Amino acid sequence: MKGGYTGRVLVVELDSGEISARDYPPAYAEDHLGGFGANNRLFQEFSRPGTDPLSPDNPVILGAGPFVGTAVPGASRVMANARLPLTGAVASASGSMGLGANLKWAGWDHLVIRGAAPSPTMLVIEDDKVELVPAPGLWGKGILETTRSLWEGYPGFSVLAIGPAGENLAHSSLAMIDACATLGRGGLAAVLGSKNLKAVLVKGNGGVRIADPEGLRKLLRGLFDRLEKYDMRQAAAELGMIGAWPMYAAQLLPYGATEEELQGVTERFGPTAYLRLKKRRISCPSCFLADKDELLLPSTGETVYSTSFLNAAIIGCALGMRDAEEAASTLALLDDLGLDFMTLSWQAAYLLELREHGILRGEEAEGIPLERGAGILRELALRVTERRGDIGDALANGWKGALSLFGEDTRRYTMLVRGQDCLYDPRVSGLGTMEFEQIVSPRGPTSASAGSATYVPGLPEERLRRLTERMGVGKEALERIFSPPWGLNVGRLTRYSEDWFSLFSSLGICNRFQVNRFYHAGLIRDLLAAVTGMELSVEEMMRRAAASWELYRELNAAEGLGPEEDRPPEAWFSEKPLWGRGGRLHDYFGNPLTREDVTLLLRSYYEERES
Missing domain, CATH: 3.60.9.10 (Aldehyde ferredoxin oxidoreductase, N-terminal domain)
Incomplete structure (x- = not known):
């Protein structure tokens, strides 16, 4: 080496x-x-x-x-x-x-x-x-x-x-x-x-040996030249993830929300609200776009860190919090305790669903306030952390604990795959690779396929095809992906999105959209040669990335967690609001999808994995 x-x-x-x-x-x-x-x-x-x-x-x-x-x-x-x-x-x-x-x-x-x-x-x-x-x-x-x-x-x-x-x-x-x-x-x-x-x-006080330092410098100059020309560079540098607020806002709003409600949410959690709290942006080593935050909470003068203010906006919108500071301080509490804000937020929403359907009454909630706002999340965080009370102890054992306490029938008020809550609701955002990959990911719902072009809504097919090709997808596979009856077979595309994520994660590149967009398979092949001296074709490099993902699946199959666990949640096939979100399941282009369609897409995914 x-x-x-x-x-x-x-x-x-x-x-x-x-x-x-x-x-x-x-x-x-x-x-x-x-x-x-x-x-x-x-x-x-x-x-x-x-x-x-x-x-x-x-x-x-x-x-x-x-x-x-x-x-x-x-x-x-x-x-x-x-x-x-x-x-x-x-x-x-x-x-x-x-x-x-x-x-x-x-x-x-x-x-x-x-x-x-x-x-x-x-x-x-x-x-x-x-x-x-x-x-x-x-x-x-x-x-x-x-x-x-x-x-x-x-x-x-x-x-x-x-x-x-x-x-x-x-x-x-x-x-x-x-x-x-x-x-x-x-x-x-x-x-x-x-x-x-x-x-x-x-x-560490050393460094990393480079096989071809001059070759690497030349490639990096080209990358930074492209960054200088990026039309969203200033917004990304100043605002981070929240700079793409218009793209996220529609997915954060409750089902059936009005334009007036969108304006209200934007005022409370959008870019202007973020700037009132922003102290400084924080960057990872070698990253050209700082994506983390140090925030100042005006009411206390306290400074807190955040993986992204967008996460505060997510919980603020989901639970109807008062303002950005309340959402940011609540997220900071969860981070300090070491709790996943997504799972805990959905557990709070689950308790609210149980209250709404008469399964859990206020006097049975052990002091947890069963109403939207920061209070339910903050109290639940403390109880789960301390394993306090029957509810706190049960939810500390995850969704298995919740269903054991409240009954398997309450699964209808969840959106789970492999015992983990979904991050994305395709009834709202459409069934892109991030949404579909929640079904087939070996570990349960993640954002591993965020590198796919379907991360950005509303792109025409021609551009989707071009952006998919940059991921090292061959011509024959492209024809299978962009084919009838859907025009975009998300099952087949997800296989290559997973391989793309595998490549990034094996080499150590961040897969966030703001970084991912500057890379293509040919450039990564050249960087691999310059850094390691490993001369591979794009096809061979992607084959090795695919082999790593296959090994990941094999490790879980050995645990009894194979393809038989790849099942979409029932909530996807109902238009009823759940956790504040709802609508009809649809594809990336907005066309309705049925249960049979999802079954066919799953079959396409397995076929593509075996190809």
Whole structure:
């Protein structure tokens, strides 16, 4: 391996305290490119099917691909593999900020964490110096306080930390990197909590070897020239994700909302509301577009971090919060506790559905306010974190716990796939690849296919075809994708969207729309050659990315989570509002879809995966 890879894997045994280095098998890089793909291969090596997610035998594997730690724009992704408690699936999660780059600069491609420490512990890595440090004083503290405290004691380190929700093994918990990047929706923090691992700190003082430095500089100059000409650059730099507010707003509004309601939501949660809270934008290493925020809450003078103000707008719209500050402070509470805002928001909406249908009365809610607003989410967050009361304890065990407490019949008031709540409602946004991939993703609903052109609504077929071709999709596959009877077969396209995500995650590139749009398969092939010295055709590069996704599916099939679990939720086939959203299921172009159509699209997806 000429460049891009350090050639080393760090293995930490928490129970015995043994720390060892092993060679990074060249085949893992060559066959799976690194990052996501190599993580899957390492998980296959270090894990056994059927292991309890909260058992010491469930390993956590962190990995950063060959582009991470270099100057390749947006190459800051760190991947985490573990069996997660919310669904029992082997999940690959992605995060950002400084952890991946520092891991590479410290001389490690991957970190394997096994066993469980006897007491609260943190793992501290600085180059070849690796130690397990007692952390009893941090146990019970929120993520923001923990991270700031560790930055004081360990300046220059990137910090992955869990909060009280992870310590108490809540299935909806997640970890945070540098207090503003999430990692591990579905309970990664609970897995770390079961290991008594409060934090992982990494600082690297080295660099990443480049096979062809001059070739890389030339490619990067071209990328930055394109960025200079990007017509949305100023809005993206100033506003981040909320800069695309018109695209998101229609999907956030309640079913049947009026133009007047749209205007009201825009005033409360749109760009102007964001600017009133904005203190500064935060960028990941090498990223040319800062997408995270430090916000100032005027009523308290407190500053908080956020993965994106858009997330605050999402919960604010969903639960009818008063204003942007209330939404941002509520999101900050969830982040500090280490809870996934999506799952917790949908659990709050679920309780409201139960109240509306007479299944849960106010006096039975154990003090949880059954009305829209910030109150229900804030109270539920505390109860789930502390496992307080029957409702708090049940919902801390995820949707299985909720259905066990309130009855399997209440599944009708959910939108679940593989035991995890959907992120996108195709009755509102249309059945694009992000929406469809929720059915077939091995770990349950994620945004893994966001790199597809269907992320942007309203594009004509000709442009969709051109943008799909940039993902390395061949001519024959393009003809199968853009074919009757729908004009766009989203099942077939999703296969290539997953492969595209696999490529980005294996190399370490952020898959967010604002970064993704500047890349195409030919450019990535050239960057791969310049960074690593690996000379591949586009076809061979995409074949290896596809093989990594297939391995991901195989890992879950070994857990009994194969294609038989790929079932759309019943709510998709009803126009009745659920969680404030509703309408008729339709495709990207707005044409209605039936249950039979979705079955045919699923069949197309499997056919394309086997082609």
